[in-house]
Amino acid sequence: MLFYALDIIGTFAFAISGVLIAMQKRMDPFGIFIIAFVTAVGGGTLRDVLIGKTPVGWMNDLNYVYAIGAAVIFSIVLRKKLNRLRTSLFLFDTIGLGVFTIIGVEVGISKDLNPLICIALGTMSASFGGVIRDILCNEIPVIFRKEIYATACILGGITFFVLKYAGLPEDLIYIFTALMVISIRLIVVKFRIQLPTIYHK
Amino acid sequence: MLFYALDIIGTFAFAISGVLIAMQKRMDPFGIFIIAFVTAVGGGTLRDVLIGKTPVGWMNDLNYVYAIGAAVIFSIVLRKKLNRLRTSLFLFDTIGLGVFTIIGVEVGISKDLNPLICIALGTMSASFGGVIRDILCNEIPVIFRKEIYATACILGGITFFVLKYAGLPEDLIYIFTALMVISIRLIVVKFRIQLPTIYHK
Amino acid sequence: MLFYALDIIGTFAFAISGVLIAMQKRMDPFGIFIIAFVTAVGGGTLRDVLIGKTPVGWMNDLNYVYAIGAAVIFSIVLRKKLNRLRTSLFLFDTIGLGVFTIIGVEVGISKDLNPLICIALGTMSASFGGVIRDILCNEIPVIFRKEIYATACILGGITFFVLKYAGLPEDLIYIFTALMVISIRLIVVKFRIQLPTIYHK
Numbered sequence: 327m328l329f330y331a332l333d334i335i336g337t338f339a340f341a342i343s344g345v346l347i348a349m350q351k352r353m354d355p356f357g358i359f360i361i362a363f364v365t366a367v368g369g370g371t372l373r374d375v376l377i378g379k380t381p382v383g384w385m386n387d388l389n390y391v392y393a394i395g396a397a398v399i400f401s402i403v404l405r406k407k408l409n410r411l412r413t414s415l416f417l418f419d420t421i422g423l424g425v426f427t428i429i430g431v432e433v434g435i436s437k438d439l440n441p442l443i444c445i446a447l448g449t450m451s452a453s454f455g456g457v458i459r460d461i462l463c464n465e466i467p468v469i470f471r472k473e474i475y476a477t478a479c480i481l482g483g484i485t486f487f488v489l490k491y492a493g494l495p496e497d498l499i500y501i502f503t504a505l506m507v508i509s510i511r512l513i514v515v516k517f518r519i520q521l522p523t524i525y526h527k
Numbered sequence: 528m529l530f531y532a533l534d535i536i537g538t539f540a541f542a543i544s545g546v547l548i549a550m551q552k553r554m555d556p557f558g559i560f561i562i563a564f565v566t567a568v569g570g571g572t573l574r575d576v577l578i579g580k581t582p583v584g585w586m587n588d589l590n591y592v593y594a595i596g597a598a599v600i601f602s603i604v605l606r607k608k609l610n611r612l613r614t615s616l617f618l619f620d621t622i623g624l625g626v627f628t629i630i631g632v633e634v635g636i637s638k639d640l641n642p643l644i645c646i647a648l649g650t651m652s653a654s655f656g657g658v659i660r661d662i663l664c665n666e667i668p669v670i671f672r673k674e675i676y677a678t679a680c681i682l683g684g685i686t687f688f689v690l691k692y693a694g695l696p697e698d699l700i701y702i703f704t705a706l707m708v709i710s711i712r713l714i715v716v717k718f719r720i721q722l723p724t725i726y727h728k
Numbered sequence: 729m730l731f732y733a734l735d736i737i738g739t740f741a742f743a744i745s746g747v748l749i750a751m752q753k754r755m756d757p758f759g760i761f762i763i764a765f766v767t768a769v770g771g772g773t774l775r776d777v778l779i780g781k782t783p784v785g786w787m788n789d790l791n792y793v794y795a796i797g798a799a800v801i802f803s804i805v806l807r808k809k810l811n812r813l814r815t816s817l818f819l820f821d822t823i824g825l826g827v828f829t830i831i832g833v834e835v836g837i838s839k840d841l842n843p844l845i846c847i848a849l850g851t852m853s854a855s856f857g858g859v860i861r862d863i864l865c866n867e868i869p870v871i872f873r874k875e876i877y878a879t880a881c882i883l884g885g886i887t888f889f890v891l892k893y894a895g896l897p898e899d900l901i902y903i904f905t906a907l908m909v910i911s912i913r914l915i916v917v918k919f920r921i922q923l924p925t926i927y928h929k
Contacts, residue, residue: 348671349725349726351667351671351672352672352726353667353671353672354671354672354673354721354722354724355722355723355725356670356671356677356678356722357668357670357671357672358671358725360671361671371577375576375577375777375782376773376777376782376783376784376787377782377783377784377787378579378780378782378783380576380577380578380579381577381578381579381638381640382577382578385577385578385640385641385644386640388641388643388644391643391644402725405725437783439783439787439788440787440790442790442793443783443787443790443793457864461662461863461864462658462662462667462668462671463667464665464666464667464866465866466753466755466864466865466866467759467864469758469759470750470753470755470756470758470759470762470763470864471753471754471755471756471759472756476758477758520756521756521757521758522757523756524751524757524760524804524807525751525754549872550926550927552868552872552873553873553927554868554872554873555872555873555874555922555923555925556923556924556926557871557872557878557879557923558869558871558872558873559872559926561872562872572778576777576778579780581777581778581779581780582778582779582780582839582841582845583778583779586778586779586841586842586845587841589842589844589845592844592845603926606926662863663859663863663868663869663872664868665866665867665868
C-alpha cells in the first residue's frame with residue numbers, strides 16, 4: 327500500500343521532469359502531455375512489451391494516467407514557481423527511481439527470468455522513460471553521456487538479489503534496495519560523480 | 528466493406544505523406560519505402576504491440592503492404608505532379624485520420640479497456656505513425672509542436688463514446704465520429720488554428 | 729551448432745560496430761554498452777515484439793548478453809588497435825548479416841506468415857539494430873540514405889524462398905542464402921554500389 331503510494335508519487339515526479347524538458351523545447355500542451363507520459367511510464371511500458379505483459383501496465387490502472395495529468399496541470403500552472411520546489415521534486419524523482427527499479431526486478435522474477443535479466447528490467451523500468459523522452463525531444467539520451475542514473479539502478483538490482491539469496495524477508499529487501507538506489511543517486515549528485523571516461527581530455 | 532476501402536485509401540494517403548518527407552531528407556528508395564510504411568501503419572503497429580495483439584495487423588493482411596508499395600511507386604513516378612493533387616491527398620489523409628481513430632477505439636473496446644484508454648488508442652492509431660516517421664527523420668515530432676492533429680482524434684474518440692452511451696447504432700457512431708474528426712481537421716487547417724501557447728512570445 | 733556459433737560471432741561483430749559509433753559520440757561506458765546491445769540484438773528484438781514472441785530472444789539465452797559484454801570490453805581495451813582488425817570485423821559483420829537474415833525468415837515461417845512478411849522479418853532482424861542505434865545516436869539511419877545493406881538481406885530472403893520452393897534441403901538453403909547475402913554485401917562495398925538515386929544531382 328505504501329509501496330503503491332510511492333509508485334504514484336514517483337510517476338508524478340517523473341512526469342514533472344518530462345514537462346520541464348518539453349517546455350524547454352517549446353512544445354504545445356499535447357506534446358507536453360505526451361513527453362510527461364513517456365517519461366513517467368515509458369520505461370515500464372518498454373519492459374512490459376519486451377516480456378509480453380500486455381496490455382501494458384498503465385492501460386489497466388488509470389491512477390497512473392491521472393497522476394501524470396495532475397503533474398502536467400500542476401507544473402504548467404506553477405511553472406514560474408517550480409524552481410523553489412526543486413529539492414522536493416528531486417527527492418520524489420529519486421524515490422521513483424528506487425521504486426521503479428524494484429518493480430522492474432519483481433516483474434522479471436514473476437516471469438522466471440535470470441537475475442541478470444531481472445536487474446536489466448529494473449534498470450530499464452527506472453531509467454528508459456528518460457531515454458524515450460530524449461529521443462522524442464531529438465537529443466542523445468543524457469544517461470548515455472554523463473549521468474550516473476542507470477548505475478544506481480543496477481547496483482540496487484544487485485543489492486536486491488544479494489539480500490534475496492541471503493534469505494531476508496521481502497519487506498526488508500525492498501527497503502534496502504530502495505535505500506541503496508536513493509543513496510547512490512544522492513551521493514552522485516552531491517559530489518558530481520561521473521562514470522570514468524575512456525577518452526583523452 | 529466501405530469502411531475497409533476507406534482504411535486502405537487512408538493507408539495510401541498516409542504513405543504518400545511519408546514519401547514526401549523522406550524525399551525532403553533525400554533518402555534512397557529503401558529509406559523512402561520504410562518511412563512510407565511507418566507513417567502509414569506505425570500508429571496501428573504501436574497500438575497492437577502495447578495491447579498484445581500480435582502478430583501486428585499488417586502481417587496478416589498484405590493489402591496494407593500493397594497499398595503502401597503502390598503509394599511509393601505512385602509518388603516517386605509522379606513526384607513532379609503531386610503538387611497538383613495536393614487537395615485530394617489532403618482529403619484522403621483526413622479521411623484516414625477519421626477511419627484510423629475509429630479502428631483504434633474499436634480495438635481498445637475489444638480488449639475491454641477503459642474508454643479513456645480506448646480514446647488514447649484511437650489517437651495513437653491515427654497520429655503516432657507520424658511521430659515515428661519524424662523520429663526516423665531526426666525531427667521533433669511536428670504534432671508535439673504546432674499541428675492540431677491529435678486533438679481532432681481525441682475529440683472524435685469522445686464523440687464515439689458519447690454516441691455509444693446515447694445508444695446510437697454502430698453505423699451512425701462511425702459516421703458521426705469520422706465526420707467529427709474530419710471537420711475539426713478541415714476547420715483547423717482552414718483557419719490555421721493552433722493549441723493555445725503557454726509561452727510568452 | 730555451427731549456425732549457432734556463427735550467430736554468436738555475428739552478435740559479437742555487430743556489438744563492436746555499435747561500440748565504435750557510441751565512442752564517436754563520446755558516450756560513457758553505460759551508453760556504449762546500451763548502443764552495442766541495441767545494435768546487436770535490436771533488430772531481432774523488434775521482430776520478436778512485432779510477432780509476439782515474448783519474452784524476447786536474448787532474455788532466454790544469456791550467451792548473447794555475454795557476447796555483447798565481451799565485445800564491449802574487447803573493443804574498449806583494444807580501441808587503438810581496432811583499425812588493424814578492420815577486415816576481420818567487416819567479415820564477421822557480414823557473416824552476421826547473412827545469419828540474422830536466415831533466423832528472421834525462419835521465425836516468420838514458424839508463425840505461418842506470408843513469404844513477403846518473412847523476408848521483411850529477415851531484413852528487419854539483420855538491419856534494424858543499426859536503425860535503432862542511429863536513432864539513439866540522434867542520426868538519420870544510414871541504411872535509409874546510402875548503404876545497400878537491407879537490399880542484400882531482401883535478396884537473400886528471396887533466394888531462401890526460391891530454393892525452398894525448388895525443394896532443396898534446409899542445409900543447402902541456409903548455405904546459399906547466407907552466401908547470397910554475404911557476396912552481395914562484399915560486391916557492393918568493393919564497387920561502392922548505391923541504390924539508384926531519384927534526385928537530380
